Amino acid sequence: MPEWTWEWDGYDPAAEQLRESLCTLGNGYFATRGAVPECRAGLVHCPGTYAAGCYNRLQSAVAGRQVVNEDLVNLPNWLLLRFRPRPADGAWGPWFSPDTCTVLDYRHTLDLRRALLTRTFRYRPGDTGVLSVEQTRLVHMADPHLAALRTVFTAEDWSGEIAIESCLDGDVINSNVHRYRSLNRRHLTQVRTGTCEPDTVWLHCRTSTSDIGFAMAARTVVAGRPPASSEFRPVRHRAVHRLAIPITPGRPVAVEKTVALHTSRDTAVSGPLEAALDGVSMTAAFADLMDSHAAAWERLWRRAEIQVPGQAGRVLRLHLFHLLQTLSPHTADLDVGVPARGLHGEAYRGHVFWDELFVLPYLNLHFPEVSRALLTYRYRRLPRACRAAAATGRAGAMYPWQSGSDGREETQQLHLNPRSGSWLPDHSRLQHHVGSAIAYNVWQYYEATGDTEFLHTRGAEMLLQIARFWADTAVFDPDTDRYRIRGVVGPDEYHDSYPGAAEPGLDDNTYTNVMAAWVLTRALGLLRRLPTWRREELFDRVRLDVGELPKWEEVSRRLRVPYHQGVISQFEGYGDLAELDWVAYRARYDNIRRLDRILEAEGDTVNRYKASKQADILMLGYLFSPAELRQLFRRLGYDLDNEIWRRTVDYYLQRTSHGSTLSELVHGLVLARARRAEAWRYVQEALEADIADIQGGTTGEGIHLGAMAGTLDLVQRGLTGLEVREDALWLDPVPLPALSEYGFSLRYRGHWGVGVRRRSGQLEIGVPDSEESPIRVVLADRAVTIAPGETCTLVLPTSHRRPPRRHDQ
Secondary structure (H helix, E strand, O other): OOOOEEEEEOOOHHHHHHHHHHOOEEOOOEEEOOOOOOOOOOOOOOOOEEEOOOEEEEEEEEOOEEEEEEEEOOOOEOOOEEEEEEEOOOOOOOOOOOOOOOEEEEEEEEEOOOOEEEEEEEEOOOOOOOEEEEEEEEEOOOOOOEEEEEEEEEEOOOOEEEEEEEEEEOOOOOOOOHHHOOOOOOOEEEEEEEEEOOOEEEEEEEEOOOOOEEEEEEEEEEOOOOOOEEEEEEEOOEEEEEEEEEEOEOOOEEEEEEEEEEEOOOOOOOOHHHHHHHHHHOOOOHHHHHHHHHHHHHHHHHHHOEEOOHHHHHHHHHHHHHHHHHOOHHHHHOOOOOEOOOOOOOHHHHOEOOOHHHHHHHHOOOOHHHHHHHHHHHHHOHHHHHHHHHHOOOOOOOOOOOEOOOOOOOOOOEEEEOOOOEEEEOOHHHOOOHHHHHHHHHHHHHHHHOOHHHHHHHHHHHHHHHHHHHHHHOEEEOOOOEEEOOOEOOOOOOOOOOOOOOOOOEOOOHHHHHHHHHHHHHHHHHHHHOOHHHHHHHHHHHOOOHHHHHHHHHHHHHEOOOEEOOEEOOOOOHHHOEOOOHHHHHHHOOOOOOHHHHHHHOOOOHHHEOOEOOOOOOHHHHHOOHHHHHHHHHHOOOOOOHHHHHHHHHHHHOOEOOOOHHHHHHHHHHHHHHOHHHHHHHHHHHHHOOOOOOOOOOHHHOOOHHHHHHHHHHHHHHHOOOEEEOOEEEOOOOOOHHHOOEEEEEEEOOEEEEEEEEEOOEEEEEOOOOOOOOEEEEOOOOEEEEOOOOEEEEEOOOOOOOOOOOOOO
């Protein structure tokens, strides 16, 4: 297939929901799954439209308890457009559906360059001749409130009429995730519909508890000619427009449906319904909409394009496409976070986890205004995080593991194991390391942009309150002469308690403790560099007592890191757990990625074994360069030489089931630095995670946005060794043979389009002409300064050694 298109041939009901996710179209404001327009939701089809940040909270009875969940709301289905033919001398045939009609030459084509989804097919309806159909849709990137669907009918060997039913369907529920079926899923209420002559229908509704208003207006016209008849039919919770169109052999008939969507959260509108009606009345023909939409995408591709040869490059471009559809420049105007499954489905209920840790490193260097907005989402919820910490008797900010509309903890109390059918306690809310991820992103955003205004204000408040939480959470243990953090869950997620323990939580998770030490160190360093007046103002604003700082310093140097058998322990007591018979379980089950579900269904628990769902300790190797990681451990009083790290990497590689799409990504980047021969296998699996649905059915519930963005970061940061710090770009390229050529551009500080290209053992760096200052680039064996308008070509050394690096700890 061409490098910019993806194609699906034939109709396969079993794979339909996966294709729907991968063919989702969006613009950062809203997105619509790639469902076929003529079918409503059911076991095969799952149409869905989701507006960023629009949640609703419902109560459900689960396992004898009343539980409350907040979900990203499935909005009214604007896509619905069904049709049926009637020959000149016959009766109306049945409404077309790929589930009931035999289709020929059936194909979906996703055009990434122009963000268009096209479906083509032919079929013979009953005794009528062959009808050829081509449908093209878009979700407009220039105007974030618009979407459109164009359907072209061509009768090959007959004449007669085609009946069209164009609909806005408000009778929808959240039905994308089958295991949520026992929950209350009807979020929309007060559905009203109406018409606006001569060719427009509208629908208005509200969410039942969050009281967000939604309005859609749809204009359906026959291009270039009037229909034979047109009528509006009142149907409960649906706005229906029916047309009949004459058709003759070989003369295409085009039906264009244009939709405007507004919500009560929008700015600069008097009301969503009036805005939707006004918007759809002013829209141009489909061809003009397509031109302005494609032009907007061309501008995005210029800022974000990544060039990698072969299949890897095709997949990376698809990942970038879905990232930009979820988090586009339009996101900068919204109060939203990073939804773990994009705007592509309902898994994880549309919640915000720690996936921004994998997303922002890429966005910082391409769309920093979007990164700033995503960090501002966290800042607006800082007071809630401080209240959450206070409710547990701790100072500072305790951010939730799952966040939604207002920043409260949205992690469910129970989760379903679909393998056993059991509802089990969910302790993942103990993953307090999400706060460290937010602090890390604040600092990385500053390093990439030089945005001191943000760092010294909102960024500083978040960083200090997260540091304060860790300092207050750490408890001194006289037996070890160390500070310890108890009762947490690490990124691994499988282990949430000790075997047989009455209370959940683990002690001294290494990732949690090291990240806490890093946060405290960064917070202290920031306070030292702040202007005196700003430091005093900040102390007053967050009510920080200068007397707290000596403890921060002490904790940052004396947090405990456990070891066993010459390797770093994932948490205290990990070495005492039983070894799992990995060979036996792989022989018994086709897929053991979700080992926790398998063991629970057998009456066992993964808490008893040395078995991880995904990278935990190795996350440290993902976030920090080897030199910086050694410095962190040295500050804590531990020696981390290459041999200890190598043994640690080997140890956990053998004990990880990769039950998360993030796992292969992290392992691939760590191995690219530590042991290149094995890296490609993990990089390849990370690239294929969603397109091959390696998690076994999960991608149909929404793409894995963190993993997709992480593969882009793997090229941008992992293969180049790129670090942005100390007012310089630091590069230490990794020679990974399977990805030996690549190119991309960066937005660094005030420079737009800094080009980085690697090929034939050379690294080429070009700085576009501007009035900005020259860029300092540091490599393993040299440092160069490149002025605007200059290009520097560097021959890379054949030996691979790390550069000496300074760290102001």
